[in-house]
Amino acid sequence: MKGRVICAVIAALLPGIGSLGAVPSAEARVSLEKCTLCHGKPEFRKILVDGKIRDLFVTADTLKGSVHEKKTCVDCHFDISEIPHRERPRRIACTHCHYKGNAEGAPQSDAYLAYFDSVHGKAIAKGNSKAPLCQDCHGNHNILKAKNPEAAVARTKVAETCGRCHIEIYAQYKTSIHGVALGKGIVEAPSCTGCHGEHKIYGHEDPKSTVYATHVADQCSKCHASVSVMGKFGIETEQVATYKESFHGVASQFGSRTVANCASCHGTHDIRPAEDPLSSVNPKNVPKTCGKCHPGANPNFAVGKMHIDAKKKEAGIVYYVASFFKYLTIGTMLALIAHIFLDMYGRTRRLRGEK
Amino acid sequence: MRVDEKREPLQEIIEKEIEAALAEETAHLDPEKAAELREKIRRRVREEMEREIRLRTAAERREEERRRREERRREKRHEEGEMFQRFNRNFRFQHIVMFTSVILLIITGMPIKFPNFILSRFVVAMWGGIGNSTIVHRIGAGMLIYFMVHHLFYTILSRDGRRDFMLLIPMPKDVRDAARNIRYFLGRTTEKPRFGRFSYIEKFDYWAVYWGCVIMIGSGALLWGESIALKFFPKFVLDIAHEAHSDEALLATLAIVIWHFYNVHFNPDRFPGTLMWWHGQISEHEMKDHHPLEYEEIMAKRAKQEAAEVINR
Incomplete structure (x- = not known):
């Protein structure tokens, strides 16, 4: 009696188990055919209330070539x-x-988790419908791997992708030295993600941000302190060290957000070489740039090098002042220490009873 | 109570005398007027006497206290002898203002010179961040500037200041003293150099502080008022100020920590330091040992005064 019941149950379950593997592919094909019934028509589109047209045209080829090639609509x-x-x-x-x-x-990565904490993820959580989700940057049906130069998040394309929302910043970036270099195909040049990060993008006033006031110098020095990167383009790397030794750099290292960091003088998205008359560090514009924090800086102030290293002869008079103090300190201290040791020597002699 | 006991007999005698004198003076006046006048004078005299006694007893009490302290000290360290006032109150005040400001300046300034040194972060954090640390540095700077101005006025206006300044001017004798001192250290001579009020070591300290203050205050003022300085000077002036400020700070710190601390703290004669910066006094023993010429001068002056007193008497 008991055995029969079990047999019956197994018999009833068998077709179901068999169908687990076979049915989805069949259903998928079915679903694609069903979807293209309507979506396969080129004129299939929707006019939104604000007058924009949403194209709803999809064919069996839409996913072809993307990383989701083998997926179907209802996946x-x-x-x-x-x-x-x-x-x-x-x-x-x-x-x-x-x-x-x-x-x-799907790739076994939890990099996307950083997105939820980022400025975009938080905006979404707050209910901002304009904030980007994954597909807004990575693409809808045409998602490609980031390494593929055609991908929307590829190094050379990502600025354009970000620029879809951040239009003004994109325009500034595109004419900046970094934007121009990247446009020329120099892959070392940073795009948006080079400085702001990929998934963990934070507002610049968030201490976690890579472009937070006290992190800017570190972020820039990732490339600008590297001789192997800068050497290719003939750019000096000592700027980073001289900045860190200056009062601005030291105060920034101790957490001051009011002192100048790289971006305060050189600009953020609109960084241009000093020879460019539009550059904020062009000698003509230096008084104005310094004047942002030090009101009343005069044109005279722009004369001479800004990033100076007192240990090198190029620093001119500053080098000689530093050398003067160096030898003064060494000389004085040697004399004083010698006097102290002589005094102690004399005391020891007298303690021993020698005359 | 004791004061009253002391006062009673004295007061009685004096009052009797006054009474007698008054009676003599008012004998020719009519009795009513005389009584009134007498009463008035008596009251006035009593007030005056009480005031004087009060003052005298307070001064006596202080004097008595000082004498007893001196005796106790002499019993304890009989070899030191009499105490001489080496630095006056004004001078000690200047020294206290200066070392307070210099300590503040060093502990807030050094982390900026050595940001990568492991303690720097903690020292800056102790003040609550670089913002507060720079404010404390400016407070220290204000104190040092005040000290400098105070000292200039002291040098010009005060008699002690003028005398000390004249005695602090380097002389050829100082070079000879230094040479002899080194020979004494090496055992080439048994005779110690005989110093006056200021030895060549103290003169060096004094002028080192002068030089340091001029450099530090001059360059520091440019860096403090950088927005004003930018209006008049090219950047290299501020660069020089920055470099000089930073380098001289190191020199001054080393000189204080190594040289001055050895001379006044770690030196076996003085370890772990004396309270001379507080009471300004120096013992006869030390006076004879370190400033024999000044001691002799004081003794000669005293002898002369005593002689003069004897003659005057």
């Missing part, structure tokens, strides 16, 4: 169950698959 648009859709389909949640330990074959 991501899994909330769609009815045709025509009664409700507006929701935005895609990439984390449905992209988490560490997933069984879908």
Whole structure:
């Protein structure tokens, strides 16, 4: 009696177990055919209330070439169950698959977790519908690996991607020395993500940010202190060391946010070489740039080198002042210490009873 | 109570005398007027006497206290002998202002010169960040500037200041003293150099502080008022000020910590330091040992005064 019941249960379950492997692929094909019924028509689009046109044209080739080539519509648009859709389909949640330990074959990385803490992730959490989700930067159907130069997040393309929202900054960046260099195909030049980070982008007033006032010098020096990078373009690397020795650099290291960092003088997105008349460190503009913090800086002030190293002869008079004090200190201290030791020697002699 | 006991007999005698004198003076006046006048004078005299006695007893008490302290000290260290006033109150005040300001300046300034030194971060954090640390540095700077101005006025206006300044001017004798002192250290001569009020060591300290103050205050003022300085000078002037300020700070710190501390603290004669900066007094023993010429001068002056007193008497 008991055995029969178990057999019956197993018999009832068998078809279900068999269908687990076979059904999804069949269903996927079905779903694609069903979707392209409407979405396959080139004129299939929606006019939004603000007059914008949302193109809804999708074919079987849309995902071709992207990293999701083998996926089908409902793998991501899994909330769609009815045709025509009664409700507006929701935005895609990439984390449905992209988490560490997933069984879908998505990259095993939790780098995306940083996004939720970032300025963009927080804006989303606050309900800002304009803040970007994954697909706003990485693309919708045409997602490519970041290493692929065609990807929206590729090094040469990412500025354009960010610029879709940050238009003014993109315009500044594009004409800056970094933007121009990257445009010429110099891959060492930083794009947006080079300074701001990728997923962990924070507002510049957030202490976690790589462009927080006290972190700017470190961020710039990642490239500018490296002889192997700067050597290729004939740019000096001692700027970093001379800044760190100056009062600005020291106070910044101790956490002062009011002193000048690299960006205070050289600009942020609009960094240009000093020879450029539009540059904030062009001798003509130096009084104005210094005047931001030190009101009344005169044109005279711009004469001479800004980043000086007192230990080198190029520093001119400062070098000689430093040398004077160096030898004065050594000489004086040697004489004084010699006097002290002679005194102690004499005392020892007298203690021993020698005359 | 004791004061009253002391006062009673004295007061009685004096009052009797006054009474007698008054009676003599007012004999020719009519009795009513005389009584009134007598009463008035008596009251006035009593007030005056009480005041004087009060003052005298206070001064006596202080004097008595001082004498007893002196005796105790003499019993304890009989070899030191009499105490001489070496530095006056004004001079000690200047020294206290100066070392307070210099300590503040060093502990707030050195972390800026050596930001990578391991303690620097803690020292800056102790003040609550670089912002506060720079404010404390400016307070120290203000004190040092005050000290400098005070000392200039002291040198010009005070008699002691003028005398000390004249005695602090380097003389050929100082070179001879230094040479002899070194020979004495080496055992080439058994005779110590005989110093006056200021030895060549003290003269060096004095002029080192002068030089240090001029450099530090001059360059520090440029860096403090950098926005004003930028209006008139090219950048290299501020660079020089920055370099000089930083280098002279190191020199001054080393000189204080090594040289001055050895001479006044770690030196076996003085270890772990004396309270001369507080009471300004020097014992006869030390006086004879370190400033024999000054001691002799004081003794000669005293002998002359005593002789003069004898003659006057």
